[in-house]
Amino acid sequence: MSIKDLNRSLWVFHVNTGSCNGCDIEIVAALTPRYDAERFGVKLVGTPRHADVLLVTGPVTKDMKDKLKRVYDQTPDPKVVMSIGNCGNSGGCFYESYNIDGPIDKVVPVDVYVAGCPPRPEAIIDGVVKAWKKLEDLEAKK
Amino acid sequence: MLEKKKDADGDTSYSISVGPVHPALKEPVKLNMSIEGEKVTGVDFELSQVHRGVEWMGTRRNPIQIMFLAERICGICNICHIMAFSKAVENAAGIEVPARASYIRTIAAELERIHSHVLWAGVAAHELGFDSVMHYTWKLRENVLDTIEYLTGNRITKAIVTIGGVRRDIHEKQVPRLKETTDYYLKSFDKLGKIFLKDPVVKSRCRDTGILTKKEALVTCAVGPTARASGVRKDIRVDETYAAYPELDMKPMMPDMVTGETRGDVYDRIITRLLEVKQSAEIINDCLNQMPEGKIVYEEKIPKLLAELKGVEGEGTGRLEAPRGEVFHYVKMVGEDSPYAWKVRAPTYNNMLAWVPMLMNEQIADIPIIAASIDPCMSCTNRAVVAGKTSSILTQENLHRLSVEKTRKIREALK
Ligand code: SF4
Numbered sequence: 030m031s032i033k034d035l036n037r038s039l040w041v042f043h044v045n046t047g048s049c050n051g052c053d054i055e056i057v058a059a060l061t062p063r064y065d066a067e068r069f070g071v072k073l074v075g076t077p078r079h080a081d082v083l084l085v086t087g088p089v090t091k092d093m094k095d096k097l098k099r100v101y102d103q104t105p106d107p108k109v110v111m112s113i114g115n116c117g118n119s120g121g122c123f124y125e126s127y128n129i130d131g132p133i134d135k136v137v138p139v140d141v142y143v144a145g146c147p148p149r150p151e152a153i154i155d156g157v158v159k160a161w162k163k164l165e166d167l168e169a170k171k
Numbered sequence: 172m173l174e175k176k177k178d179a180d181g182d183t184s185y186s187i188s189v190g191p192v193h194p195a196l197k198e199p200v201k202l203n204m205s206i207e208g209e210k211v212t213g214v215d216f217e218l219s220q221v222h223r224g225v226e227w228m229g230t231r232r233n234p235i236q237i238m239f240l241a242e243r244i245c246g247i248c249n250i251c252h253i254m255a256f257s258k259a260v261e262n263a264a265g266i267e268v269p270a271r272a273s274y275i276r277t278i279a280a281e282l283e284r285i286h287s288h289v290l291w292a293g294v295a296a297h298e299l300g301f302d303s304v305m306h307y308t309w310k311l312r313e314n315v316l317d318t319i320e321y322l323t324g325n326r327i328t329k330a331i332v333t334i335g336g337v338r339r340d341i342h343e344k345q346v347p348r349l350k351e352t353t354d355y356y357l358k359s360f361d362k363l364g365k366i367f368l369k370d371p372v373v374k375s376r377c378r379d380t381g382i383l384t385k386k387e388a389l390v391t392c393a394v395g396p397t398a399r400a401s402g403v404r405k406d407i408r409v410d411e412t413y414a415a416y417p418e419l420d421m422k423p424m425m426p427d428m429v430t431g432e433t434r435g436d437v438y439d440r441i442i443t444r445l446l447e448v449k450q451s452a453e454i455i456n457d458c459l460n461q462m463p464e465g466k467i468v469y470e471e472k473i474p475k476l477l478a479e480l481k482g483v484e485g486e487g488t489g490r491l492e493a494p495r496g497e498v499f500h501y502v503k504m505v506g507e508d509s510p511y512a513w514k515v516r517a518p519t520y521n522n523m524l525a526w527v528p529m530l531m532n533e534q535i536a537d538i539p540i541i542a543a544s545i546d547p548c549m550s551c552t553n554r555a556v557v558a559g560k561t562s563s564i565l566t567q568e569n570l571h572r573l574s575v576e577k578t579r580k581i582r583e584a585l586k
Contacts (some may be wrong), residue, residue, distance in 0.1 A: 047221045050548065051246025051327045054290065058316075061293075061309035065573060092220045125231065126224040147327050148222050 038070025039161055042080035042099050048087030051113035051147035056084055059150035059157075061168040066154050077103040084162050086140075087125045089131030101137040107167035109160040112139045113153060115146040122146070144158065199570060202526075202542070206535060211381040214530045216523065229513040234260050234334055235473055236482050237513070241267045241327045241500075245548055247290065252282045252515065253332045255500040258413065258489025260334050264480055270415075275459050278349070279323070279331050280452040280491075281458075284355055286315045288444045288451075291546045292363060295441065298539040299376055300575035304366055311359050318352040320570035321345065329471050334476060335469025346459055351453040360449045367441050368429070372582045377438035381529040381541035384435055391524040393495020396417035396443040399489035400426050401435035414491075419457050422448055430544040437544045444546075447494075483510060493518055495546050505540035519548045536573035 045053055048062050049088040060073060074080050077100045089097060108134055112133040115121035120132050140163050141171070200220065205213035225244055229237045241256040242249040261268060268276075288348060289312040296304035316326045323329040323339060331337050341349070367373055383393065388401035398405055407422035408416045424446040426439035427433075433439060470476040483504040490499050493572040496518030503512040530540050 034290060047223055049243045055327065061306050063310060063313040079559040089225060090220060121239050123223045126228055128222050129223045139528055149326065
């Protein structure tokens, strides 16, 4: 995939489902000048209704489970869900907690997993590129 | 979500709830506010969205495993949790930390303070509607992250502190790089000061906004920069002896050092944090100059350390000054693998109570910057609140939009 293939800007919405913030600040770091994913048009938006990609972090606490589901439902199709960080992928160090209903793929379908606790911004950008590819495949199918 | 209410006199008031998923909030928390016109007349908040049961999990793991968990209480100020936990265990077991390790801990903690405060400055700028300033400050922040990575191997969760000392030494070769970083922040302090303290728009939005008087700060038990900005002289680094701080010459940073007065508003909180960035850079320089040689950890072999900790019976506490205020850890050991009890109290727990006096009678458009001005950290606070209530989800962009609009209006008016 090369830059030429990108036919539009990708808008992302970030949902924190009980993360420790480590992944969340790395997501913002990926968008700010050093890594600057914004130069490709990747933009953090304020509502899921505008988003193409959901960036989900955290092990999904009981409280956030239905909220995550609702955010998922509010995101227009075609959409791609990224699970960022080990605790969202597998529970990570919170695996045995009594208050989590995760990992994320137990609650909503996940397309791209980014490993790391927290993953580096480069890894997150790599994940976004994969999500982009997937989104274009989904759109081609439509 | 808006809800209309009529009181006995027939006056209409509205209640709005903000969160838990909301663009003005970086983390899930729910704020419920009553408003009359543009004025906030009642404030309440609901926690528990980020509760992961960390303390409970801690009682099922051994102290070395808990260190991993303690770092994941909060990704931003992770070092203070692991340090407070180690301190509590050291306190219970009577372990002495070597002097060099104390210095390295201090350096790591101050690097973290720089990163946390600069990050906060970016968030505050974003809440005011200055996104270019946010990007600028986050660019500034990358320098300290690189240095943290250079010293510890990780950008965010540093994993440098261990029970009885630290895991990595600072070599002679690494010192110039650290000094470069401190120079960089001493220099950018002036630039940040110009942006945040001299800009007329920032000033008129933050001056006399979200006031917390000294009395209110004492009543709500505010801690850290939030308390200091209201004129309460408390800084655990000075009040309590830990790490290398007793050997350093330092005093709490108060806003009146710059302006000659203390108003306890958002502006004062900005001043306090900026001063602390400078102070942290100076502390690191001092530490590098007077760091003694010697061992860096009490016991290198982890199985041996664990065997020793297994025999410990007793209680210990660890208290220290995190970027947001006082962190307190309590550990009770009963001669078993895992501690019998582990209790954590993070600074946002206290500072959130200060939201109520700060937000009262303020305008709706000022909610984002006032809420952000205590530098809230939900992942720290939500460890031990029992979950139960479900609340409705809100994804209004209105608040942030209002805030941006207000900035724009002020900018026009000042032209
Ligand atoms: S994966 Fe690790 S760093 Fe990321 S939110 Fe979870 S615990 Fe924090």
